[in-house]
Amino acid sequence: MVNFNRVRLALVAAVTSLCINPLRAQSTDTTSNNTAAAVFFSPARDLAFALNVPSNSSQDLYFSIQMPVSISWGAIGLGSDTMAGSLMLMIYSSSTGENVTLSPRISDGHSEPAYSPDIEVETLPGTGLVNGSTLVYNGRCSNCRSWSNGKVDIKSKAQQMLYATGEVGEIDTDDVEYSLRIHYNYGSFTMDMVNATGPGGIPTIEASLESESIGTVLETSVFQYKHKWAMLHAMVMVFCFAGIYPFGILILRLGNWVRWHAINQGIALFLVFIGFGLGIRISWVYNRVIGILVLVFVVVQFALGFMHHRVYKKTQQTTKMAPIHVWLGRLAIILGVANGFTGFTLAGSPKNNYVLMGIVLFVFPVIVLVLVTKRLLKKKYGKNKEGSSEGGGYDLEPWRRPGATEAYTVTATTVEYNGPSGGMPANSSYPPKSDMGPQQNAREIV
Numbered sequence: 001m002v003n004f005n006r007v008r009l010a011l012v013a014a015v016t017s018l019c020i021n022p023l024r025a026q027s028t029d030t031t032s033n034n035t036a037a038a039v040f041f042s043p044a045r046d047l048a049f050a051l052n053v054p055s056n057s058s059q060d061l062y063f064s065i066q067m068p069v070s071i072s073w074g075a076i077g078l079g080s081d082t083m084a085g086s087l088m089l090m091i092y093s094s095s096t097g098e099n100v101t102l103s104p105r106i107s108d109g110h111s112e113p114a115y116s117p118d119i120e121v122e123t124l125p126g127t128g129l130v131n132g133s134t135l136v137y138n139g140r141c142s143n144c145r146s147w148s149n150g151k152v153d154i155k156s157k158a159q160q161m162l163y164a165t166g167e168v169g170e171i172d173t174d175d176v177e178y179s180l181r182i183h184y185n186y187g188s189f190t191m192d193m194v195n196a197t198g199p200g201g202i203p204t205i206e207a208s209l210e211s212e213s214i215g216t217v218l219e220t221s222v223f224q225y226k227h228k229w230a231m232l233h234a235m236v237m238v239f240c241f242a243g244i245y246p247f248g249i250l251i252l253r254l255g256n257w258v259r260w261h262a263i264n265q266g267i268a269l270f271l272v273f274i275g276f277g278l279g280i281r282i283s284w285v286y287n288r289v290i291g292i293l294v295l296v297f298v299v300v301q302f303a304l305g306f307m308h309h310r311v312y313k314k315t316q317q318t319t320k321m322a323p324i325h326v327w328l329g330r331l332a333i334i335l336g337v338a339n340g341f342t343g344f345t346l347a348g349s350p351k352n353n354y355v356l357m358g359i360v361l362f363v364f365p366v367i368v369l370v371l372v373t374k375r376l377l378k379k380k381y382g383k384n385k386e387g388s389s390e391g392g393g394y395d396l397e398p399w400r401r402p403g404a405t406e407a408y409t410v411t412a413t414t415v416e417y418n419g420p421s422g423g424m425p426a427n428s429s430y431p432p433k434s435d436m437g438p439q440q441n442a443r444e445i446v
Contacts, residue, residue: 035062036198038191038215039205040076044223046165046185047074048207053154053193054200061144061152062124064203065091065137069129072169073180077162078144078152081188081219083107085150086162087119090180091137092171098129100137103176106147115177119143124202138202154197158190158217179346182230187221189213233278234343234352236271237291241336242359244268245329246367253371258309269302291339297332301325 039050052062067074077086088105090113102121105113124138145152153159164186171178195215196203205211248264251257276295304325311319337360344352 035201035203036196037203038193038196039203039211040161040163040189040191040213040216041207041211042163042165042185043187043218043221044165044185046071047076047163048205048211049076049163050203050205051191051193051196052200052203053197055197056200059142059145060200061141062200062202063089063139063141064126064205065089066205066207067091067135067165069093069133069135070168072166072171074135074166075162075164075183077107077164079147079150079160081160081162083111083113083162084109086113087116087144087147087150087152088113088162089121089139089141091135092166092173092178092180093129093135095172095174097170097172100127100129100135101174101176101178102137102139103178104141104144106149108149112180112182116147119147126202134207152193154193157192157194159193160219161189161191161216163187163189181349182225184225185221185223186225188219189216190219191216229278230282233275233282234340236275236278237336237343238340238356238359240268240271240275241333241340242356242363244271245333245336246363249329250367250370254374262305262309265302265305269298272298291336291343294332294335294339297328297335301328301332304328 035052036055037050037052039048041048046067048064048066050064054060054062063076065074065076073090073092075088075090077083077088080086084107086107088107090103090105091100092103093099094101102123104116104119104121106116106119107113120142121144122140122142124140126138127136130136145154164183166181167184171180192215244264245268248261248268251264252261272295276291279291304321308319308321308325311317311321337356340356341353344350344356
């Protein structure tokens, strides 16, 4: 007797499998319909992961990771619901764009995981760009059940796992140590390792909008994460080296306003310290620190300017610190701007270099144009107000001022005191001054 219910279910399953049109790994001798697997799909559908624990091996783990080719990178973290102690299996497109680069990395905390050459992963057939739209990596790891600071419990029905994906974009590199930008979407889930245990082989992922996770439960998820500290660091540093510092030069050159120049540069130095602190903070995330030399230049340059100005106010003479102060300041601005281009590149945001280039190409030519115009006008109308600032007399390049190196000679005349009876001499030996009016006769004090 025919069981019509079984026939109907078989027909429905066959039609459904044809309609879904899944992206699955190519069939190989390590894949079978009996392969056990636990499958996870990220909430944004930008990452899929399947794991197989072969029952006939005490070391191996088979896995498959899939993501859209439009995503810059994707990663699955084994062994923990936090980055500390996780083994991260990260994938991104290869240099040709037709294959996949796998980079196993270990994380010690909330920082960019470091590549671990000790993790042994064999690339299996089916790895590559599938249908021109999906990156697939199939692998067998021979030592992914335990590592230096973590492990996977294959008997756990709720093993902690992580997932993360980068922003939309392309990396295209074979470098397994490539510095990646911080995650865009991320979260945690648990996996039933018992459900994933069975006959060994590449686990199959049938990816479609109707597909559901198998043997996994989503715990947490964060979408479109932005690292605000990194953004603030970039904004502060660009504002200082492409804005405030050049403006300070303009203040001194244009109006010889020493006091306001000092205030401006002091504010800039304060903001640089804030930006540097933010840079140290985000270096824990990106595992790289740059710009220390620039900070040293800025501090030394400010100190030299402060000491030179104090000496100049007392002696009205230039010092050897002045040219060092000026040229070190110019060098610090150049290095600061160059550091900005390097920083955006290392942070995985090279497109921001175009923004910085636009600011530089606008600000610096404008400053040069203003200063050249001022010099031409001064030359035409014969106006020279150097040395008459409210700050007590200060030139941006005082060593070039005519007579700056000449010593001032003052001749003193000694007047003899003859006692009460003698009084003061009738005629002082001091020469008369033309701007003080006619010479006055000394009058004896009675």
